[in-house]
Amino acid sequence: MDQAIGSTKPDSPDMAAAPAVERGRFIKNAWYVGLWASELPAGTLVPQTILSEPVVFFRKQDGTPAAILDRCAHRFVPLSMGTLVPGDRVQCPYHGLEFGADGRCMNNPHPPGTIPTAAHLPSFHVVEKYSMIWIWMGDKPADPSLIPDYSCLETSPAIHITDPGYLSIKANYELIANNLLDLSHVVYVHGGILGSPGLEQSDIKLETHGDVVTVSRFVKDVETPGMFQMMAPEGYERGDSFTSISWYAPSNLLLKTGSCKTGQPQESGTGYWGIHLLTPETERTTHYRYSAVRWNVMTQGDEKNEQIRQKIGELRTFAFADQDAPIIEAQQRRIVASTTKLEPALLAIDAGPVRCRRILDRLLLEDR
Template identity: 35%
Template sequence: MSYLKNAWYLAAWDYEVRDKPLGRVIAERPIVIFRQSNGELCAIGDRCPHRFAPLHMGKVVDDVIECPYHGLRFGADGQCVHNPHGNGKIARAARVPEYSVRERHRGVWVWLGDKDQADTSLIPDYSIMDDTQGTGVVQDYMRAEANYQLLTDNILDLTHADYVHAGSLGNGSMTKTLPKVWEEGEAVFAHWWIVGEKAIPALARQLPDPEAPADQWLEVKWNAPGNMSLRVGATPAGRPREEGIDSTSFHIMTPETATTTHYFFANARQFRVDDPAIDQVLKEIIANQFLGEDKPILEAQQKMMGTTDLFSLKPVSLPQDVAAVRVRRKLEAMCAEENQ
């Protein structure tokens, strides 16, 4: 499978990389991430070139990482800096790949391609995560046995909520509403606006009158390769947005392999931001919805498809597929251009 190389991939939430190295496979590349004594992040290949042991099982010694098998040590540039055996001579081939890594918006981002092109400004702007007050940010990580583009499709086509999440996120209103889809630069947008209907259950319970008509918005923005923000809110029908509830969630799909995905989720809400009790409730709701509802159908979908490309199977098209198809075609073109 072809992956975009010159792009930022979310590799971990910041809290996942503390005192111990973290190993994570991204786009089929084993990578180890660790912190030096000053807190600076490093990301290098995770496979020791000697006997291919995973470096993340080792430890950080004097700001370099020591292989747990035979004690070779590797610096932030991937070069072996210490050989405890024999006369200590270091073989020229004793090195692993080096990756650019940045810490932004409570996440650890890794660039797989040319380091000279690793422009930090290309990391999606999720600064709302930094700006949200109190305990208003919830983060989680989950793994799925499905291709990352299937998980991306899942967010770009929210009509699935009426069926997969009936009773929690869906009440039938999404299916009869077509999204407005457009591009700005390399980003793709898909917006649903639902006017004068009962709010979906997850929003209705936060409104003054859950049974009254409401105006709702569900707004997705996609950035390559699988980074999406989803702004969701509702207000009593005819009232300004500011009088309702509003929150932004982040659904970031980082490919592990052709059939597995790292799913990073976060939510930054603009209501009850100083209520830690709702943090736990939201986290449980989100985990239950994905683990108990999305994950089974997506993994079953992957098994039905195998490793066959989606378009080669000639899928039947429905009106709500516009955003997902546009993103797939755009990503395909970006990969093709990179490989010229």
């Protein structure tokens, strides 16, 4: 299904009024990024709150990741404060109960050593893929083939991949996804870095394939945004600019963006893949992990490419942390403070976020 957003009428079915984000819109039977793989060294216990549930991650002796509820069934102490002991067990720091990677209590050190049924804990299905630790919080079968394709993180030279980034955003994950799907805001929020004059005049296209929503934009013969001038050789100061971002329900996104000479095929230009991984922490906070991978690299020399790699990481972190986050967090505060139900005024540029919300509504019903 394709749709030019510029032609969407405010009263079309896809643009029906969508209320502001409300409480409890978590899909449990879905893949979320729990950690970057590098955030989970062997021998450590790493706590994370995901979908308002405390989780502790660790690696088993064979190196594979595991995750169980981070709350001892006895006195509710965080197991992440404890230690890993032989046998792939987590020992509670309070009374020494030991829990296996499947969440079962394996040892009660106190005579007579009886283990009550209530002592067992939930465990979560986890997979290490694309340099990430993925977690499935629900009780339906977890299918790793449903994990979005971020293989560019594994197939590209390390010198063209930015360091894994992390931000804690004090806002609901849907607000952040809406921001990422809104290609029009870069002119106003990220001018000089990702945006340049003329981009706001471009048509925006909406496509849906199953539960994947893609928003794209193409604009001809404009000043090349600063990020891409840095990545290209001389002669690319002006040209065609293009961006597409795909949303994979419920909260992972992949962006492809770049510039090329006016009238030339997009693949003749250069740009990067943007990895955006949103994991709901609570109803009002989100774990935001991100990285970028360059494609069709034109610049020569390891020293120069390393400088560009670091600069891309710095600029993207600045764009997210210093430009996007303050606006989104202020938006969240205004929503929370409202004493009346909020119904946003919708523009044609909102068709992407509205389409995603309709899919989320359906998936929430199926999840429950």
